[in-house]
Amino acid sequence: MSDATAPAPGDTPSGGGPTSLFRRLYGRGPFHLIGHVVVIGITAYVLSMMFQARFAPQPLNLALWLLGGAVLHDGVFLPIYGVLNTAFQRATGAGDGTSLKALAMGPAPAAVSTGSAEPAAEADRTPAEPQEPTRDQRRAVPLINHVRTPVVISAVLFLVFLPRILDRQPQNFVNALGHEPPDFLARWLFVTAVLFAGSAVLYGVRRLRS
Amino acid sequence: MGLIPSTPPPGPARAGFWRSPVRSAWLTTIIGSLLLATITIVSVTGFLSHAAYQPDLGSNALVPRELDLQLFVISWPTSPSWLYAFTQGSHVTFGLMLLPLLLFKLWSVIPKLFWPLPTTPAKALEKLATLLLVGSALFQVLTGLTNAQLYYPWHFNFVVAHYYGAWIFIASVVLHVAVKFPTMKEARRTRNDVLGMAGDELRSPNPGPTTISRRGVLGLLGGATGAVFLGTVGQSAGGPLRELALFAPRGRGEVGPGARFPVNKTAKVAKITPEMVGDGWRLKITGPGGKTVELSRADLLAMRQRTYDLPIACVEGWSSTQSWTGVRLSDLAALVDSPDSRSMHVVSLQPRGAFKQTTVGRAQVADDESLLALKVGGDDLPLDHGFPARVVIPALPGVHCTKWVETLEFA
CATH class of the missing domain: 1.20.5 (Single alpha-helices involved in coiled-coils or other helix-helix interfaces)
Incomplete structure (x- = not known):
């Protein structure tokens, strides 16, 4: 091979x-x-x-932490991004009309070079070229990136600071620092609102100019 | 092929599921190079963090000394005084930035962990190496970021797991870069080629319409990584950036009553009572020849006082520079005829805890700015910051700047 x-x-x-x-x-x-x-x-x-018992009294817990991230990421989270992106494109008309079912089954026959007896296998071997955006697509202001940008930045902040944003009974925090923590959830919601508002204003300005 | 089906089941296992037209070896090479640079910073500062705890002295070692692969144990310096604040602040800030970099990098490649099934021994080993690489990368980032945020949702020893997990991660990264280096080199050359790199496995076989450019993807990565940077860096960099550190646990310097700057562990949690630190408190100092001296706080205040601006820097990444006033450690060593001490063992009043005692080395005792601090910012130490006396040593991790000192043993 x-x-x-x-x-x-x-x-x-x-x-x-x-x-x-x-x-x-x-x-x-x-x-x-x-x-x-x-x-x-x-x-x-x-x-x-x-895995020595004095460091890992529950070996299964350590094994889950070591492998869980990779398996969950590749098996669950990454496919979810793909599906969400396609669903959003369908909803806003930015996509090419591919249904979620077609996405799961693989390349649509039209996307594969003609004359192949075995479309899926052919597609595995021959990467097709990305389609150049048409003139209309280039001139239109793409809504999708004005949504993607705040969604991605806000989601990254949420993931990175998830322990403080979601830990609503932070006894470790109070014990250590001697005071109630600031409301990290409110801060995250505030930053998210600012990101969406900023992106929306920018979108409005670009629409008016185009 | 025989046992192995030639067509994967419907869903993400099919390459056609992955439709983004921006995926290419070029894009992955750029994101991978940014990730590699960040990994290098985080790895170097991580091993420095291990060395800064001076695991070769006394009972300092958190990873038992008889365990292998503790190669970078160096004698930790006291200058510049911001050294540990800088290295550990970098470790945590860049470590948090690894999460978006890693997620973008993993997004940029069509995942092959589950499919295709390996057809040669080489491919089976590659798959196992990929699992080690991605598994250890996410393990290091997730355990690090939860620990830095005072959240411990696991049932294993964090220090041992994070230290040895780093070895799996670094070994896997080195192998991955060695295997992919020719691809990276070729992909870099193909930036402006219309057709891209020949045989580029990362190109979608079923590309969707173009909605974002490669520059757009990199901009989005920059935005996400920059947001994490700005949300954290102020907790160690200080200055105006501190106001922006919205998400760092001690970022904007919110403190409890009377604390003035962040506390790592309150007197209440350490089980320090007012009686323990009242008028009856005496500091006991012993020397190598067996000479012992006991001093009250008034005795210490009667000695020559020095004032230095020194950072107190936590392993969790935050730091705060304060003006400390107290007695030089070398002056105290002289009282017990130990002018050239090899080390100093410090015991705290706190009855329990991993850092109720610590040992520091020759450089730490000898440095002119190493203090037994009695005051901070011109006022008596607050109880939560170690009243009646605490150790403050330039460039030393905060947990080794012992609070509520009871005994100093010079050797």
Whole structure:
């Protein structure tokens, strides 16, 4: 099976000899294997210390923290962004009318070069070019980015400062600092309101000028 | 192919699900380079944070000393006095900024954690390495940002897990950069190519209409990262930026009654009672030869007083520079015939807690600005800041500037 990515360091041009056999069996050059074995070895050694019972009395809890982020991100959160973005584009007419079902099933046949017997497989191999925006699209003021910008900045602030924004009974905070914390939720709502208002004003100004 | 189905199930596993036309090796290379620079800052300052606790002295080590991979234990300096405020403030501020950088970077690549299934041993190892990379990256960022915000939603030792998690993360990043370096180099050259890079796996096979430019994506990343920066940096940088630190727990300097500047642990929590620090309080100083001196607060105030502006800097990232007045540690060492002390062990009145005692090194005892502080800002120390006496040493982590001092043992 050929690999479409650029060669990794240490990969040698294919030819005869032991390297070629290694590449056929393993799939990449020997340095690829060495690098991965070293990193996996360091990880195994480090985990043996992190998981000692005196540091991690509940090993399952530590395992969930170590793996949960990656699995939840790739399996849940990232697909949700994609679906939300498409749904928003459909709602505002900014998209090309792709339904959520079509999104889940893969490329629409029209998006794939004609004459292929196997559209999905063909699409996997041949990335198509992004469509250039039409003249009308370029001249129109895109509403979507005036929504995206405050949504993304506000969501990032929420995620980063989530412990303080959502911790409504912050005993650690009171114990440590000796006073009730400021209302971080109100601050976040205020910043979010300012971001949306600023973006809306900018949108209005751009509409008037266009 | 045999056992492995050639078509993934409908949904995110299909490459056609990912339609953004801005995804490309070029964009990922730019975001990845920004992320790599930030990771470098956070890693270096993280290892410096480990060294600043001087784990080679006394009972300072939070990661037990017999455990391996503690390579960067250096003798921590006392100059410049803002050193720890700077390194730890950078660690926390840039560490928080890692979250948006990481989310944008992960968004920019079509996720391959679950699909396609590996067809060669090399691809299986790559998948495992990706899981280690993404898993440890999110682990480090999420444990760090919750800990810096005084929220501890886990059942493991944070210091050990965060320290060793860093090794998995850094090893995975080094491998990832080594594997992707040729792709990055090629992608950088293709910035203006209409067709982009040949065989660019990151291009959508089913691109949707263009609604944002690559510059727009980078602008959005800059906005999100900048908002996190402005929401935090003032807690360590101070000045006018402090007013903007809306989201840092101690950012804008809100304090309890009489505290003047942020408190890390109140007297109440440390179980310090007024009787313990009343007129009966005596500071006990011992020297290497066994000489012992006991001093009242009046005795200490009768000694030569020095005043220095020094920052008090917390591992959680905040810092505050105050004007401290008190007796030089070297003057106290001289009282017990220990003019050239190798170390000083400090014990607090507080009955419990990881930092009820600490040990500092030769440089810390010898520095002219190292004080047993009796006053701050010209007034007696508030009880929450360590009355009747606390240690203040330039460039030392705040938790090692022991409050409510009971004993100083010079060795």
